[in-house]
Amino acid sequence: MQVSVVVTTYNKLDYLRKVLDCLALQVRLPDEVIVADDGSGPETGDYVRLMAEDCSFRLLHVWHEDRGFRAARIRNKAVKASTGDYVIFLDGDCLVNRHFISDHMRLAEKGAFVQGKRVLIAEARSADIAPGDVDSLPSMLRMALSGGVSNMHHLIRLPFFPSSRKVSHRGIKTCNMGVFSEDIYAVNGFNERFVGWGREDSEFAARLFSLGLVRKENPFMAACYHLWHKENAREGLEQNDAMLQEVISSGEVRCLDGIEKLSGG
Secondary structure (H helix, E strand, O other), X not given: OOEEEEEEEOOOHHHHHHHHHHHHOOOOOOOEEEEEEOOOOHHHHHHHHHHHOOOOOEEEEEEOOOOOOOHHHHHHHHHHHOOOOEEEEEEOOEEEOOOHHHHHHHHOOOOEEEEOOEEEEOHHHHOOOOHHHHXXXXXXXXXXXXXXXXXXHHHXXXXXXXXXXXXXXXXXXXXXXXXXXXHHHHOOOOOOOOOOOXXXXXXXXXXXXXXXXXXXXXXXXXXXXEOOOOOOOOOOHHHHHHHHHHHHHHOXXXXXXXXXXXXXX
16 A cells, blocks of 8 residues: 655744654655645755655655645645555654554554544753654653653554544544545545634544544554644634534535535536
C-alpha cells in the first residue's frame, strides 16, 4: 500500500523542519510527503524544494496565497497532488516517533478512518525539543514528570493493545488522522466553505460517518507530539459550528465545495 503524508503548515518553518526530519527517520518511510502550505512566505517553499533534492521519499510543496485560515482548501489541493492509496494528515507542528507510519499502517482498515492521539508539549520545551527526543521514552517521561508534557499515557507504545471502533465527533483532529484515498474522494474531501479556524475536521469526519465509516483509534499507537503555539483567531467559529451541525443533522455525505466542485442545483 502506497502511503502519502499531508503536512499542513503556515509560517512555522522551524517546526516544519523538525516534522520533516521525523518523517525521514521512520522505520517504514512514507512513499511521499506533500507539504500543504496555507500561505507561508517564500522561505518555506524554498526549504522544501531544497530538501526534496536529497530526500528518500517524494517530497512536494503545494501552496496558495494567504487569505486567512483555509486549511480545508489547501488539504484538498495536497490530496489532489498525492498518489497514495492511504493518506495520513499531520500538522506541521506535530513531531512523530519513528514508528508513526508503521503504526498507522497496522491500524489502517477498510471501513474505518484512524484518529491518532496527541501529546501536548509545553511552551518551555517546544523550542529545544529535537526530532530524536520523541523516540526516547526515558527522555519523554522525564519531560512529563517536570510538567513539560500532557497526556503522558500516550507516550507508551503498545502495538498489540486492542483498538476501539466508534462513531463520535468528540476529539476529532486532522493534526493526526489516516484515511483511505478512495474514502476522501467518496465524500469529496474537505468542505472549502470552512474559512477561519475550527470544525472543518469535524465536518469532514461527520461525512465519513455518513458514508458508513467508523472511527478507529488506539491510545498506545500512532501518537503525535504537538509543539506549543499561540491559539489561532476564532472569529468564524460560530458560523463553522452552524455548518457542522447542519451536516450532522442532514447526514450529508458529499460536500458541494470540495476536491471536485459540484453543482449546487
